[in-house]
Amino acid sequence: MRRILWLAIIFTLLIYARPANSWIYASDKGKMTSDTACMEDDLEFTGQTEDVRKMGLLEDMSDVVYRYINRYSDNSSVKRSLFYRLVPFFLALMVLFVLSIVSIMIVVFTVKKLRYNRSRKRSRIWNNYRDILVEYLNHNNEHDVPGFPGLDHQLHKKILIRQLYELANAIYGKKQLKLQELYERKNLHPYLTRKIRTGWWPIKAVYLKYLSIRPFREGSVKDIARLTKSRNHQVRLYSQLAFISHHPDQAFAFLDGYDYTLSEWDQMNLYEAMIHNSIPIPDLYQYLHSDNVSVVIFALRLIRWYYVKAREPEELLYFIHHPNHQVRLEAYKTIVDLNIRGVEDIFRYHYLKESVAVKKVMIDYFERNKKLSKELYQEILELEGDKEMVFYLLQSLHNQSFNSQEELHAILEETDDPAIQAMCRHIIENAY
Amino acid sequence: MGNFFEGFTTVIDNFILFYSIAITGSYLILGVISGYNLNRYMRRNRATDYHKIINSPLAPEISVIAPCYNESGSIVANIRALLNLHYNNYDVIIVNDGSTDDSLQRAIEAYELEQVSFYINEKLSTEQVRAVYRSTNKAYHNLTMVDKENGGKSDALNAGLNVSDNSYVVCLDVDSIIEHDALLKLAQPFLDHHKKRLIAVGGVVHVANSCKIEKGRLIERRVPGKFFPRIQVIEYARAFLIGRISWSRMNGLLIISGAIGMFDREAVIGSGGYLTETVGEDMELVVRMRRYMYEKGVRHKVIYLPDPLLWTEVPDNRKILGRQRNRWMRGTMDTLFVHKKLFFNPKYGSLGMLGYPYWFFFEWLAPIVEIFGFLYFLTMAMLGAINWPLFFTILLFIYLFALAFSFFSILYDELTFHPYQSPRENMRLFLSAMAEPFLYHPLVVYWSIRGNISYLRGNRAWGSMKRAGFT
Numbered sequence: 001m002r003r004i005l006w007l008a009i010i011f012t013l014l015i016y017a018r019p020a021n022s023w024i025y026a027s028d029k030g031k032m033t034s035d036t037a038c039m040e041d042d043l044e045f046t047g048q049t050e051d052v053r054k055m056g057l058l059e060d061m062s063d064v065v066y067r068y069i070n071r072y073s074d075n076s077s078v079k080r081s082l083f084y085r086l087v088p089f090f091l092a093l094m095v096l097f098v099l100s101i102v103s104i105m106i107v108v109f110t111v112k113k114l115r116y117n118r119s120r121k122r123s124r125i126w127n128n129y130r131d132i133l134v135e136y137l138n139h140n141n142e143h144d145v146p147g148f149p150g151l152d153h154q155l156h157k158k159i160l161i162r163q164l165y166e167l168a169n170a171i172y173g174k175k176q177l178k179l180q181e182l183y184e185r186k187n188l189h190p191y192l193t194r195k196i197r198t199g200w201w202p203i204k205a206v207y208l209k210y211l212s213i214r215p216f217r218e219g220s221v222k223d224i225a226r227l228t229k230s231r232n233h234q235v236r237l238y239s240q241l242a243f244i245s246h247h248p249d250q251a252f253a254f255l256d257g258y259d260y261t262l263s264e265w266d267q268m269n270l271y272e273a274m275i276h277n278s279i280p281i282p283d284l285y286q287y288l289h290s291d292n293v294s295v296v297i298f299a300l301r302l303i304r305w306y307y308v309k310a311r312e313p314e315e316l317l318y319f320i321h322h323p324n325h326q327v328r329l330e331a332y333k334t335i336v337d338l339n340i341r342g343v344e345d346i347f348r349y350h351y352l353k354e355s356v357a358v359k360k361v362m363i364d365y366f367e368r369n370k371k372l373s374k375e376l377y378q379e380i381l382e383l384e385g386d387k388e389m390v391f392y393l394l395q396s397l398h399n400q401s402f403n404s405q406e407e408l409h410a411i412l413e414e415t416d417d418p419a420i421q422a423m424c425r426h427i428i429e430n431a432y
Numbered sequence: 433m434g435n436f437f438e439g440f441t442t443v444i445d446n447f448i449l450f451y452s453i454a455i456t457g458s459y460l461i462l463g464v465i466s467g468y469n470l471n472r473y474m475r476r477n478r479a480t481d482y483h484k485i486i487n488s489p490l491a492p493e494i495s496v497i498a499p500c501y502n503e504s505g506s507i508v509a510n511i512r513a514l515l516n517l518h519y520n521n522y523d524v525i526i527v528n529d530g531s532t533d534d535s536l537q538r539a540i541e542a543y544e545l546e547q548v549s550f551y552i553n554e555k556l557s558t559e560q561v562r563a564v565y566r567s568t569n570k571a572y573h574n575l576t577m578v579d580k581e582n583g584g585k586s587d588a589l590n591a592g593l594n595v596s597d598n599s600y601v602v603c604l605d606v607d608s609i610i611e612h613d614a615l616l617k618l619a620q621p622f623l624d625h626h627k628k629r630l631i632a633v634g635g636v637v638h639v640a641n642s643c644k645i646e647k648g649r650l651i652e653r654r655v656p657g658k659f660f661p662r663i664q665v666i667e668y669a670r671a672f673l674i675g676r677i678s679w680s681r682m683n684g685l686l687i688i689s690g691a692i693g694m695f696d697r698e699a700v701i702g703s704g705g706y707l708t709e710t711v712g713e714d715m716e717l718v719v720r721m722r723r724y725m726y727e728k729g730v731r732h733k734v735i736y737l738p739d740p741l742l743w744t745e746v747p748d749n750r751k752i753l754g755r756q757r758n759r760w761m762r763g764t765m766d767t768l769f770v771h772k773k774l775f776f777n778p779k780y781g782s783l784g785m786l787g788y789p790y791w792f793f794f795e796w797l798a799p800i801v802e803i804f805g806f807l808y809f810l811t812m813a814m815l816g817a818i819n820w821p822l823f824f825t826i827l828l829f830i831y832l833f834a835l836a837f838s839f840f841s842i843l844y845d846e847l848t849f850h851p852y853q854s855p856r857e858n859m860r861l862f863l864s865a866m867a868e869p870f871l872y873h874p875l876v877v878y879w880s881i882r883g884n885i886s887y888l889r890g891n892r893a894w895g896s897m898k899r900a901g902f903t
Contacts, residue, residue, distance in 0.1 A: 068821035077438050078819050082449050083826060090829040097832035104839040105862060108846050112855050202475040209479045238479055265624040268488045294626070305489060387553050388597075419551075426551035430566065 058095065062088040125150070125159050133163060136182065137175050145185045157191050161210055164188075168215045169276075180215040192216065197223070205234040212241035212273050228254035237266050241273040248279045255287055255295050262294040267301065281306050285315060293324050300330035304337045313340045320346070325355060332361040336368065344371060352383060360392055367396040374407045391423045398427045441817070448805050455794050456833055463840055465678035470738055470848055482616040485623070486520045492619050493599055494522040494694070497592030498606035499585050504533040506648075508542040510606050513648030515575060519615035523574040525592045526606065530559075530582030544569040545577055556590040556705035559583035564595070585690070586706035586713040593705055596697060604692045609640055609650045609743040617739050618694040628733040631699040631721055634688035635741030636672040638851060639665045641748055650743055655857040660753055662864045663872045664746045669841035673738060673848070680736040684787030686722075686767070688734065690714035692742040699725065699732075710770075711892060712763015719771050719783075726780045740849050754879045761883025762891065764796055799880035831869055838865035 065087055069078065078084055129148055136146050150156045168179050183189065195207045208227070210216050224246060227239035244251045251274065262270075273279070284306070287299035300319065302308075310316050316338070319331030335343060347362045354362070363380075366372045377397055384390055398408045412424035485491045496514055500507060507526075514524045528536045539545060550564035559581040567575050580591050589603050602618060604610060611617075614635065621633050641661035644652035656662045672689075679685045688695075690713065703724035706713045718734060725732040747753040768791060775792065777784040812818050842861050845851065852858060 065821065065825055069819055069825075072821050073819050077442075078822065081442065081445055083445060083822060086449075087822070087825060090825060094829050094832050097829075097836040100836045101832070101839050104836075104843045108843055108858050109855050111846060112850070112858065115850070202478045205479040209481075234476055234479060261626045263624050263626045264490045265620065268484060268490045268623060272484050272488065301490075391551060391553065422549070422551040425549035429549045 058088060058092050061091045061095075065091065122155070122159060125156055126163070129156075129160055129163055133167065137167075137171075137178055140178075142174075142178050142181055145182050148186065151186065157188060160186070161188055161192065164215055165210050165213065168213050176214055180217070183215050189216075196227075201232045201235050205232075205238045208235065208238035208242045212238065212245045212277075214245070214277060217245050217277075225254065229258070229260075233260075236260065237269060240266075241269060244270065244273045244279055245277050248277065250282070251279050252282050252287065255290065255292075255298075258290070258292050258295055261292075262298050267294075267298045270298070271302065271305065281308060284308055285310065288315065288319070293327060296322075296327055297330050300327070300334045304330075304334040307338065309338060310340070313343070316340065317343065317346065320350065325358075328354070329358050329361065332358050332365075336361055336365040339368065341369075344369075351380075356386060356389060359389055363393055363396045367400045370400055370404075372397050372400050372404065374411070377407075377411070387419060390420065391426075394420070394423050395427050398431065441812070444808055448801070448808075451801055452830070455798065458790065458794060459674075459833075459837055462678040463674055463837065465681050466674045467840075467844065469677050469681045470673065470844055473738055474848055480620070482613060482620055483518070485616050485619055486518065490623060491519075491521045492622055494519065494602055494615055494619065495592070495596035495598040495600070495697075496522060496524045496602045496604065496615070497527065497589055497596065498524070498604055499527045499529050499588030499592065500531065500535055500606045501529045501582070501585075501588075502531045502533045502535060503607055504531070504535045504538055506607055507535045507539050509648035511539060511543065511575065513610060514606075515572060516612065517610065517615050518613050519619070522615060523576060523596075523598070525576045525578060525595050527578045527580060527588040527592045527595075529580060529584070529588040536577070536579055539577055540565060543567050543572050543575055543577075545575075550576075550595070552591075552594050554594055555701050556594055558587050558591040558594065561591060584708055586708045586710070589713075590705045590708070593697065593700060599697055600694055601697045601700065602692065602694045603690070604742065605690065605744065607745070608637075608691055609643075609645060609648065610692065611650075611739075611741050611743075614692065614741040615694075617737060617741060618692075621735055621737070622694070622696075625733060628731045629696070629699075629725070630735065631696045631725060631732050632688050632693060632718060632734045634676065634685075634693045634734075634736045635739055636737070636849075637668060637689050637691045638740045638743045639668060639746050640743035641745055643743060653743075653851050653853070655852055655860050656746075656748070658748045659864070659867075659871070660750070661746050661748050662860065663868050666838050666841060666861060666865050666868065668746075669845045670838060672736070673844045674837075674841050676736040677738055679787060679790075680734070682782055682786060683733055684782040684790070685734045685736060686719050686783070686787050686791055687715040688718050688736070691744050695721075707770075709892065710763060710766045711759045712767050715763055716767045716770065719767055719774070719788075722783050723771060723774065723780065726783070738848055740851060750875070754875070754882070757876060757879035758883040758886055761796075761799075761880045762887045764791065765884065765887045766892075768792055768796055799877045800884065802877050803881055834869050834873075835865060838868065 069084065069087075132146050132148060136144075140146065148156065148160060151160065164179050164183060168176055171179075192207050192210060196204050196211075199207065204227075208224075211224075224239055224243050227235055228243050230236045230239065240254055243254060247253065274281075281302075284299050284303050285308070287295050290296055290299070296319070300316075303310075303316075313335075316331055316335050317340075320328055320335070322328050322331065344366070347365060351359060351362060363372070366376065372393075374397075377393060380393055381390060384393070394408060394411070397404050397411075408424055408427065412421060412428070415421060415424075496517070498510075498514060503510065511524065511526060514526075526539065528539075544567050545565035546568055547563045548566050550566075552561060552564075561578055561580045563579045565577040565579065567573065576595060578591055578595055580588065583591075592603070593601060600619070600622065602615065618633050618635060622630050638653075639656060639661055640650070641656040641658065642654045643650055644654070655665060676685065676687075693714070695717075699721050700717065703717070703721045705717075707716045707720070710716050722732065722734060747756050768788070771788070774780045774784040774788040776789055780788070809818070809823075839862065842858065842865065846858065852861075
């Protein structure tokens with residue numbers, strides 16, 4: 001598609017680059033003399049001499065338009081107007097618009113045709129390879145790798161790599177090992193690395209993504225460590241995924257001295273790559289000392305998701321004083337999920353200073369440890385003005401235990417506040 | 433006298449000329465920026481796998497809020513389509529805005545709904561909520577139906593916002609066809625943005641007239657058979673793929689289409705939710721949210737995705753289309769006047785310095801200048817002061833510009849998401865684009881002028897928007 005666009009641009013440039021007056025000579029020699037004669041009649045208007053022959057298409061058009069304008073009215077005010085003076089500019093743009101319109105129509109129909117042809121060809125190869133792969137995965141011996149017709153061609157290689165990637169994402173075990181065998185025996189690795197080395201960034205990103213799963217793990221990939229700190233976000237992310245897959249023993253080595261921000265999207269992809277490739281959990285606590293806040297957040301999340309206990313609770317408690325709200329929130333969540341004991345008083349101390357999101361996490365902690373009593377509820381209720389928080393508190397109280405459900409019923413009976421009554425009824429009736 | 437007349441016409445001529453150059457120049461700039469942005473987006477997304485969001489612990493929790501009013505014929509299928517979206521962490525809130533038909537009853541029967549006690553934290557004031565329904569069937573555990581007194585679309589959306597307790601909300605028209613992966617695509621930018629707080633994301637809306645639809649799902653995409661909807665395909669492509677994508681790049685967006693948009697719920701509620709006294713609630717909300725963010729000193733962003741996320745039925749007759757355009761103009765004026773403080777105000781960044789002035793000069797004023805120019809032309813023609821060859825040269829220039837601009841939007845559509853399969857469909861679009869400046873644009877100008885007059889007369893009504901329904 002890009003080639004077509006380039007062709008259209010080159011075609012347009014060529015049209016403009018043609019020598020002056022060549023339009024008259026090349027396309028309409030017969031009419032040239034009469035046109036030139038007409039022009040010569042108007043020499044007094046154009047103020048030019050016989051040089052008229054050296055004029056280009058735009059000058060010719062301007063001249064014709066000016067001639068008609070002047071023939072219609074010889075009013076000097078028309079000649080003084082800006083519209084009149086801008087006629088050559090309008091004509092130049094009109095030529096450009098006409099060329100654009102024609103080019104767009106050609107491009108749209110050509111692209112459609114090419115896309116149709118290519119998709120037919122692709123689906124034919126895809127179906128053929130799919131049948132071969134099904135046969136190989138279900139019936140053949142691991143080392144009995146089948147032949148794939150036309151695999152010398154780039155398109156065929158691309159399709160096979162894509163199929164291997166999709167299959168490897170969906171299947172595990174022996175069949176995935178078969179895919180790995182196929183990948184090696186069909187010599188796809190050099191093709192893939194060449195694409196990463198020579199392709200522009202969108203291509204690099206796609207092929208780096210392929211490298212992030214097991215069957216593509218074999219073979220070294222030059223420069224992959226360097227690419228994990230690439231300036232291009234896509235290349236950086238997918239090379240990090242590939243790096244995790246290729247260097248499972250030092251999966252997050254690229255986070256040392258990492259200067260970029262790890263967005264939630266990046267974190268999600270990195271975590272998914274770790275899960276998918278069964279990467280051994282690295283020492284996550286070392287990343288808590290990073291100067292990069294996003295790395296600290298990611299480390300806190302991984303500690304929580306992998307349930308990696310802290311050697312000392314202070315290692316995590318330190319972060320509830322962090323100036324960054326997100327770090328504090330993740331620290332609280334991690335403390336709650338790891339169920340670090342004996343932090344109730346610290347939580348109570350910080351409760352009023354924190355955001356709604358953090359407060360909810362604190363209440364989760366009390367609920368989990370069955371520390372939410374009617375008394376604590378009353379205590380928080382006195383401090384809390386936000387109805388959203390009161391509702392959350394009541395929900396947590398209800399979810400804590402069977403006894404606390406009874407307490408919620410008691411609150412419903414005792415309270416005169418219609419809002420709290422409505423909250424209690426909601427919680428009781430909507431409990432699953 | 434002669435000198436005065438000449439001086440007067442020169443001033444008017446030059447004003448119209450400079451205005452035309454400014455508007456065509458701005459369109460050209462927008463076209464270039466959107467081309468660049470689309471190209472970059474397409475390249476960036478070659479490797480993106482949206483489905484990873486489904487199983488991620490970081491996937492944001494979303495509430496899909498869909499107001500409904502007298503949708504008896506399609507409510508069941510449309511709710512089913514919403515319940516079948518590809519996303520893990522979401523709930524669906526249907527707000528029955530006092531329908532006078534049996535929409536509510538049909539939904540109750542189809543989804544085994546029963547009335548429950550429901551505490552609503554009324555952060556936004558709305559008309560009274562009569563009842564809240566939830567399903568007894570676990571398969572529909574994420575469906576909530578709110579029945580309330582009629583208060584209009586904005587009021588219904590506010591009620592939905594009160595009921596929701598998720599961090600993000602997707603507000604959409606229940607009678608539209610949503611793409612199954614729309615939530616994944618809308619959620620992804622919220623995960624990927626870290627430099628600025630992302631408060632709203634919109635997606636491209638396509639025209640669904642003549643498309644084949646079954647059980648709330650789009651089966652076959654077709655260019656509409658009727659002229660008006662077909663022209664609107666081009667109009668939407670221009671507005672979304674060129675206009676909004678380029679404004680998204682410049683962070684100057686004033687509007688996220690009311691048909692579909694995902695919002696940071698905290699920012700919506702913080703800024704006061706949807707305004708019920710306006711007919712342009714979608715635009716007004718985005719402007720108010722952004723204003724709120726600027727005034728709080730929060731660096732933020734509003735973006736538009738070029739992905740076609742929703743297919744909607746557009747008016748197919750002149751009367752209803754006229755009403756819709758009239759309403760759009762009133763909504764635009766309302767927003768511009770309510771937030772006049774933004775006008776060239778550097779405190780509001782790109783919104784105040786670029787987005788707002790553009791809408792003021794080229795969205796609101798353009799039809800007024802056009803009609804003024806037309807009346808001026810008629811007067812001059814009657815006085816015999818028109819130089820016809822010059823006039824036709826300029827007319828041809830404007831026509832070719834309009835045509836090239838429409839063709840570019842069709843090209844962008846084709847190079848990005850190519851919604852239509854057959855070349856014949858594209859040919860029909862090209863031919864319609866050729867007819868548009870003569871057969872459609874004058875009507876749009878007329879409706880916009882009527883919108884201006886209605887607004888000045890104090891008309892704030894939505895007007896009836898009867899739809900033919902999908903086949």
